[in-house]
Each structure stands twice: as structure tokens, then as C-alpha cells.
Amino acid sequence: MQRPRTRAPGVATVADVAREAGVSRATVSRVINDSPLVTPQTKDLVQDAIRRTGFVVNARGRALAIGRAETVGVLITEPLDELFEDPTYARILRGVTEGLSGSGTLPVIFQASTEAERALALRSFDRKAVDAVIHLTPYRDPELLDALAGTGLPVVLCGQVENGAAPDPRFSSIYADDVAGARLAATHLAESGRDRIAAVLGPLDNPATTDRLQGFRDVLGPRLPSERVLFTGWDTSAGIRATQTLLELFPEVDAILAGSDRIAVGAIAVLNAQGRAVPSDVAIIGFDDHPIAASAVPALTTIAQPLQRQGELAAHTALQMIAGQSPTVSELDMRLVVRASG
């Protein structure tokens, strides 16, 4: 039954190598995992045999034997379109890859935008097809989090934490403090003497939005009344629409705190179209340090998240949890990047 059809020629196993080298399978295994308990000459012997037979360790056999798949699942539940438009995930992913490199553990991406995909990914996790999960988009979704906790796998939440909420003790989390970042932006604007400040934020139901708003308010208090706070989508066209509305409601505005760099770019476009100069008439601060921030005209002052660093930390944390460590919480600092726009 094992091997229903004839074995493909050339898929050598440790047994084949052992025979070829005239040693035991245990010795071959030791060489593979370069154990110090092997004589240089037997080691050479085995390595020669490995070369001759074209042997490659079989991941499935190894996984069963060592009790690990040497794989971490990177879960992305974000809708595809957003994912493929927003370099945020690309950068975090790069960090994860770096952080895992050298560990012998491979990051493997689980795209789970739909309910069905989510179910499949969870099934894999339940079955222990990976050793840990790094969740890149842990937006409020208690059911998913419960399901993840239910897998019994180490889980690292990366990049989001609702401010105020105590971190979930079931998971590790890595996040940058949106509230503190927003404070940086608001402080910068306030110190520059602007006082007719408005905010154009992302979707109200997104924790990043509420956190950023709170940061703005921490600094500005009554100088940022509710009627000057607009909520819209994350992208440029949403920024355009919202800014048009804003200028009707509050034409005296001399500074705009944007919820994202793309929103900020939309705001600049509208202001320019209406003959208002940025930053002399209206200062603008973005958020995220998206690539367009540097190339925008004028270049955007913005708040940078250490995305790649987040990914690296998430990877390290996952590895430590696989090794038995308890969940930890890491908070990273946001950074104000001053450019021309405000």
C-alpha cells in the first residue's frame, strides 16, 4: 500500500544512502543534521553517498520524526485588492522572511480573505501543518482569534492592537503605537503654529483610525472639534472626496492631519485644484510613510511605522514560542518623518 505504484527511481531515502555508504541509517541522519559525533572520514563517506544517490531529506518524514513542520504560517485575511495595493504587507513579509532566515523554518503565506479560505487555513493549523502562526491582519474578529487560540499553536499578532484593550494573553503581539504616532503628528503641527486644524481619517470601524484620532485629540483637545474630523476610505480617491467635503464645511482650515499618506495625496490634489498652496496655505501630515509619501509633490511629512522591524520581531517571537516561551508583547516606536508638506 505504501508505494502503490513503482517507486520513482532516484528518490533516495536515508536507507539507500546508508547502504551506499556502508553505514547505518542513524549515522546518515547524524551527518544530515551535522552532529559532532561523527568522524570526519565517515562524514565524508556519507556525504559522498548522498551526492551519488541524489538524496534529499524528505520533509514529511522529518516533520513526523521531530514533531515540527519547520514552517510558520503567515495569515493574511485582508481582502485581496487591498493587499495587493498596499505595500505594508510586502514590507512586513520581508521582515518576517529576514527574521526567519537561518532558522531552518520557512514562512508560508495563507491567503484567507473569504470565509471558505479562512476555514481551510484554520483546518491546516488545527492539523498542525505549521508550527506557529503569524497573523498579519488581526483586525477585530474575536471568532477568528478564538479559533486560532483553539489550534493550540503559538500565535503572534502583528501590527494591530486596540489601544486600551489589554493585550490578549493567549497570543504574542507586536505592534507600533498608533496613538503615540498620532501624537507626534499633532504635536508637530501644533508647534508649527497652525491652529485651524482638521483631520481626514480612514474608516471609523478600523482600530487604527480610532487610535490615531485619540492621539490627535490627546495633543489638540478642543482645538480639534468633532465637526472637523472626517472619516473616509484609506485611498487617494477617498481622500479627494473627503477633502472636498471638508473645504465646504471648514474653508478656513490651515492644516490637515491625514489618516494615511494616500488620503494626504488626495487632499493635496484638491487643495492645488482650488488654488491653495501646500504647505504655505494648508499644512498636511500623512501617516504610514508609504512610498508615495516621498515622491508626492510636495513630499509628505508623515509618521513612519517600522514595518520590516515588526516582521522580524514577529518571526523571532514565533521561533521563541515554538521553543516553548510564553507569549510576549512588543511595542515599537513610530517616527516622525519631516518633509515638505507640513
Place this chain on the structure above:
Amino acid sequence: MQRPRTRAPGVATVADVAREAGVSRATVSRVINDSPLVTPQTKDLVQDAIRRTGFVVNARGRALAIGRAETVGVLITEPLDELFEDPTYARILRGVTEGLSGSGTLPVIFQASTEAERALALRSFDRKAVDAVIHLTPYRDPELLDALAGTGLPVVLCGQVENGAAPDPRFSSIYADDVAGARLAATHLAESGRDRIAAVLGPLDNPATTDRLQGFRDVLGPRLPSERVLFTGWDTSAGIRATQTLLELFPEVDAILAGSDRIAVGAIAVLNAQGRAVPSDVAIIGFDDHPIAASAVPALTTIAQPLQRQGELAAHTALQMIAGQSPTVSELDMRLVVRASG
């Protein structure tokens, strides 16, 4: 050694379930894989025991036993920037997921933009961590293709084939015929009576570019002389620059065949800026049916690739190859989508 620390309580195995239900492990296995050879009552018995013990099949043990990981690797080597700006991959991926759904096999994404990532992914494949590979970006890279062939896994190339080149017999391939698509575009333009036609294509070193150019020439022949064919990048700003150049070289132009929808959008912007109306003064046809094609003003006439269908077919092909079928080649039709621009 197996189980170095105490076993986490609650990770039940078939043996536990068997004991709990008072049957053999084989019977438990039969229930899990719902074999018809089990009495309804024993089945209930076992399912109860499964519920009580919280048993979940372990993917590693199962993979070793059945000789498959029940996983296909989706390889993406595209540089991140392009990848995250182009919804193409998102759509193909959606198709792959659909095509695999119900098969019990899960798509798992291997992001391999860098050389190091590529090496890691290949190592996984060599080790048979997946049952097949769907390569979404098989641009000319003979070394990578050789490496993939070397894994001995079934491989499906999706979405690219150099025209003229015989399909590589080592792999299955799924592709849409760029040449035929380009012919559709050129024919549509020629039939509308335009005759001062120019083309603004993507990078010359990209097979899609040369294929599309060939399709244009198949139809237009000498009516599309080389001096009216420009090559640039894939995106809007590249389209803007190239169109400006084009208008200097060939101001009489009355129709533009664009190598991508983003290029076409750039062209429209330049033409509008110069006071030329689209399509009355200059007709434009894009390529790809990118989301911006429908929302552009005027909406773009373009050539649609059946991306999702490509993904589905790739998935089906991969499953068939896993089942032992030889490589196949599938060509899908492009479709002319007529909108306002030409």
C-alpha cells in the same frame, strides 16, 4: 526523544480515539476518511469518541502515510513592487483557490522575490513539502525552471508562454494568447477606420510586449511602422512620458494601441492636456482589463485575459498531474471588451 517534554494534554491521536470508542485504529481511520466500509453505528460510536477527545487528524502523520502533503505551492517570484501594484496575481490566486476547493488540497504561497527566498522555496520543494508547484510568474529564467524540473514535482506554469517557443514538455502550462489578443485590438481599431495608428508598449524585454507587438503587426503590417512603436514601463507615468514623446514624433496620430491599461490611462491624460478628445480625435485601446479600465474617463476599450479561469485551470491541472497525468498545455482566449475609448 519523541516527545521530549510532556505531551500537551488534549492532543488526541487515532489510538486515543480507538481506545475511547473501543474499536481499532484502522476503524477510526476509516471513519475519518469516511470509508463506506463502516457500519453506521460504529461510525457514530467513533464520531462520538472523536468529539469527546477533541481529536483532529495530524497533517504530518497523514502526509507521511499517504505520501502526499495535500498542498500545492504557489510560487511568486515577481519583485514586490510590481506584485503589489498589479491585481493580476490576486485574480489568478483567487482562481487557484477556487479550482482547488473541494479537493482537500490547500494552496500555499511561496513568496520568492529574492535569490535567498527562491533558494528556500526550492529547498522545500526538493524535500517534497508540497505535492505540486504552480508557478505564477514563469518569466524567462531557465535556471529556475531547471531547478523546478529537478524537484521531480509536477509543475504548472501559469500565465506566460513565449510565443513561438515550443511549450516546455517538462511542465504543464496555462496561458492566454497575447498575440491573438493583440490581433483583436488591432482589428477593432482598423475596422473603425483609423489609419494613423501608433503603439505604446511595455518593456521590450518582456515576452508579453513582443507578443503583443507581433499581434498588432499581424493585422496592421506596414500600417504600423517601427517608428510609431514606442516601448516604456507598464505604469501610468511611463505611459505619460511615452505618449508625450509620441505626440512630438507623430502628431497626426489618430489611434493608440497601448501595451497596458495603465499606459492607456497615461496616454489619455496627455491627450486631454493637449486638448485632444478621446476617442473622437484619438482612439485608444488598452490591454489587461485592469480595474482602472472600467473607471477611466472615457472608459477603456481593452483586451481581457481570463485570469481567474487561468488560476482554476492551473489548479485542476496540478491536481491531475498529482494523480499521475502527463503535462498538458492549455491556451485560453482573450476577449475584446469594447467601452468608450476606442
Place this chain on the structure above:
DNA sequence: CTGTTAGCGCATTCAA
């Protein structure tokens, strides 16, 4: 229809 038995490919304990 069910249980017994064996083995997938590897890592590791124990004894030599």
C-alpha cells in the same frame, strides 16, 4: 464489516 499487521522516512535513545 472489523482487527491485525506493517510501514511511510526520519531522528534518537540505548548499548556496544
Place this chain on the structure above:
DNA sequence: TTGAATGCGCTAACAG
């Protein structure tokens, strides 16, 4: 330092 023996968790051929 090496080999023999054992088991990871599961499936499947075989016998009953």
C-alpha cells in the same frame, strides 16, 4: 564514535 531498535501518527493490505 557507531549500530540496533524504536516510535512519531497515520493509512492500507490482508485475513477473518
